[in-house]
Amino acid sequence: MRSATIPTGMWKLLIACVLTAAATAGAAPATSVDDCNAALPDCVVVGKWNFSLALGAGVRTNPLVHGQDLPLLVVPQFSYYGKRFYIDNLDAGFTALENGKNTLSLIASPGYDRIFFYRSDLQNIFVNIAAATVGTNPNPVPFPSRSRPITYLAGPEWTFNDHGIIGQLDVLREVTGHNHGEEVRTAVQFPVRISADAFSATIGLTWQSAAIVNYYYGAPRVYESGSALRPFLKLGYTRPLGRGWRFEVITQYEHLASAIADSPIVAHNYVVTSFLGFVNAF
Amino acid sequence: MRFSLGSRAGRCTAILVAAVLTGGIGEPGSGIQLELRPRVCTLAANESQCSTTVHANWHSPREESLCLVILGRSDVKRCWEHYSQGTYSIELVFSDDLLFELKDSRLDTVLASEALRIIREAIRYRHRRRDPWNIFQ
Numbered sequence: 001m002r003s004a005t006i007p008t009g010m011w012k013l014l015i016a017c018v019l020t021a022a023a024t025a026g027a028a029p030a031t032s033v034d035d036c037n038a039a040l041p042d043c044v045v046v047g048k049w050n051f052s053l054a055l056g057a058g059v060r061t062n063p064l065v066h067g068q069d070l071p072l073l074v075v076p077q078f079s080y081y082g083k084r085f086y087i088d089n090l091d092a093g094f095t096a097l098e099n100g101k102n103t104l105s106l107i108a109s110p111g112y113d114r115i116f117f118y119r120s121d122l123q124n125i126f127v128n129i130a131a132a133t134v135g136t137n138p139n140p141v142p143f144p145s146r147s148r149p150i151t152y153l154a155g156p157e158w159t160f161n162d163h164g165i166i167g168q169l170d171v172l173r174e175v176t177g178h179n180h181g182e183e184v185r186t187a188v189q190f191p192v193r194i195s196a197d198a199f200s201a202t203i204g205l206t207w208q209s210a211a212i213v214n215y216y217y218g219a220p221r222v223y224e225s226g227s228a229l230r231p232f233l234k235l236g237y238t239r240p241l242g243r244g245w246r247f248e249v250i251t252q253y254e255h256l257a258s259a260i261a262d263s264p265i266v267a268h269n270y271v272v273t274s275f276l277g278f279v280n281a282f
Numbered sequence: 283m284r285f286s287l288g289s290r291a292g293r294c295t296a297i298l299v300a301a302v303l304t305g306g307i308g309e310p311g312s313g314i315q316l317e318l319r320p321r322v323c324t325l326a327a328n329e330s331q332c333s334t335t336v337h338a339n340w341h342s343p344r345e346e347s348l349c350l351v352i353l354g355r356s357d358v359k360r361c362w363e364h365y366s367q368g369t370y371s372i373e374l375v376f377s378d379d380l381l382f383e384l385k386d387s388r389l390d391t392v393l394a395s396e397a398l399r400i401i402r403e404a405i406r407y408r409h410r411r412r413d414p415w416n417i418f419q
Contacts, residue, residue: 045405046405168412
């Protein structure tokens with residue numbers, strides 16, 4: 001487990017499979033016109049930017065020693081969908097194959113954990129643009145200070161939607177040359193709809209290779225760890241209010257594996273994210 | 283003899299019909315040509331209105347007294363007295379087809395008409411990315 005990695009050959013094979021699927025699909029659009037229309041909330045207009053703004057109160061805890069929690073007051077989100085290419089906040093993707101239930105894409109997504117080290121990380125800006133004071137994180141143990149540049153991970157993504165149950169599996173590799181690590185993100189969301197109100201429960205699991213774990217939480221000869229598993233549970237509630245507004249409550253608990261929690265710079269083995277507020281899509 | 287009379291009557295009828303169709307009998311308002319530029323406005327998927335300058339040009343084989351109007355747009359009206367041609371340019375914002383009409387000076391009779399049509403680019407939809415791993419989705 002300590003040296004577990006995704007073989008490079010397997011990762012490249014997955015990429016090749018996705019590209020082959022795209023080539024097989026040819027020039028046809030990713031989605032047939034028949035299974036998507038304006039009445040379906042799961043559908044978006046091709047070629048149009050989408051923006052939303054959430055106003056409310058929330059927090060994301062910071063597991064680092066003396067790490068300050070991140071207040072969630074204003075949450076902007078944006079996306080753009082072309083025929084195949086899309087931008088989803090800081091993620092970008094190319095949809096190779098899509099039908100009513102399954103989607104196969106190649107995606108690029110930023111490394112997540114940097115948000116705990118840099119208040120100015122774009123992933124924090126797009127979660128909260130309100131002014132907030134976040135101090136430095138003085139380390140209680142001798143731990144070499146070093147920068148952790150922005151990383152991007154890329155790889156295939158498979159998602160499915162069957163009877164409202166939504167699943168996601170990403171097999172990613174760091175491609176910006178900072179740690180060469182791998183990450184697998186997976187989650188399944190179960191919806192419960194009562195009239196207009198919608199509840200959802202999501203369970204997920206993130207696996208990070210030792211290279212990524214040590215990039216953020218390790219230091220040579222001070223703390224070197226193996227790969228890490230990070231399961232999470234998320235509960236959500238949404239109530240449409242009309243005129244593009246909706247009321248939303250989200251809470252997520254993510255457990256950090258000992259490979260992360262045992263690091264001298266980590267104080268808590270969990271991350272809790274909660275938000276309650278109003279969202280407007282325009 | 284009967285054959286000869288019938289042939290002459292038929293020839294006269296044909297000439298009369300041709301004269302009416304071509305406006306050759308010289309009645310006011312006949313033979314007027316109205317042209318619009320542009321004739322079509324194309325809306326992108328994210329647009330709801332056309333905003334463009336429309337140039338209307340008319341000409342007639344004889345002098346006319348007439349007015350150019352747009353059906354349903356009482357604010358647009360341009361009249362000419364004893365002219366054989368005229369041009370009119372106007373900036374318009376519209377979301378449906380417009381019908382330009384040349385009418386006599388009393389606005390009773392339509393002498394010529396031309397439509398400025400809107401063509402909407404077909405709006406295409408696709409599935410939004412399903413990303414339950416993301417906290418806000």
